């Protein structure tokens with residue numbers, strides 16, 4: 086007989102309305118939501134789950150994660166990790182995300198070689214391991230010396246650095262056409278490309294471009310021919326404008342945004358995952374946390390601080406389709422996606438816009454809005470519960486009390502694992 090569950094909600098954010106509804110109940114048959122409303126008729130043998138002390142939401146989604154670190158301090162050792170270790174780190178992150186109420190994640194590519202990330206996604210989908218549902222961009226396609234070129238960490242020793250060059254870093258349209266096809270062949274759900282430098286990696290900085298127009302065009306066109314979306318790590322406005330012109334689906338960061346470029350995002354419907362987390366300490370002047378970055382990253386962050394602040398205001402005041410993504414890898418643990426909520430609320434973002442970005446909008450960006458992202462009949466039962474006040478408490482997502490994915494209840498844990 087089909088398993089039936091009824092959740093009694095203290096308050097309900099359904100991912101659709103800008104309100105917290107009271108006295109709502111959710112009826113679940115197997116892994117699907119079948120009814121949402123007040124005083125529902127209770128079928129025989131229904132298991133009642135009383136969450137009347139919690140605010141119930143759709144399972145949260147983080148649209149920008151780098152999961153191949155067990156802890157953030159390992160950032161500069163990625164190059165020396167085996168693929169096996171990296172694959173296990175992805176699984177670790179997916180498990181930690183789930184137990185913190187994030188039922189889906191989008192992995193934004195990183196080294197090393199190999200496609201272990203796809204294995205992690207598949208074993209979770211098959212129910213062999215608990216973990217967040219995943220959409221994966223396997224690697225960061227880009228030019229030599231760009232942020233995902235991990236051999237940069239050995240650039241003081243050119244012969245050694247050359248030997249460490251990753252296979253998805255290169256140049257020329259033919260090279261990138263083949264790389265896009267390889268990413269799709271081995272299980273990538275979308276293509277992640279690096280167009281500009283970065284704040285946190287040892288490269289030329291956020292204004293530098295590492296790919297030419299013909300390389301960008303071939304990447305976007307080849308992916309679209311294979312029916313896969315493309316997103317780009319990008320900062321400067323002239324590059325964002327170019328990507329919109331070339332027909333890219335979305336972008337990540339955009340932290341040097343101006344009003345003219347924001348208007349182009351709005352007109353074209355291109356999404357942006359602004360990843361406020363890596364820049365929050367800089368914007369708030371939190372010296373203790375800024376000091377945890379490398380000297381090179383600190384120098385870049387300080388140099389660009391005024392533009393980062395202005396850009397944040399422009400993004401928050403815009404009507405850009407915004408995805409919620411933490412970019413966790415460099416300072417906080419990869420699975421502490423709740424931190425992005427703090428950043429949005431402290432930036433003056435409306436809590437309902439933030440919650441929608443982390444649920445319904447992100448489900449659309451991940452291409453899974455037909456199955457998750459809202460609490461309504463027909464959707465999979467991906468549901469989370471929180472005891473803190475989501476409308477007033479910017480750290481409310483740091484303590485998850487209940488999580489269900491695909492109709493199954495999993496244990497929650499808010500522990501930070503930092504002693505590996």
Ligand SMILES: [Zn+2]
Pocket residue numbers: 149151193412
């Ligand atoms: Zn990232």
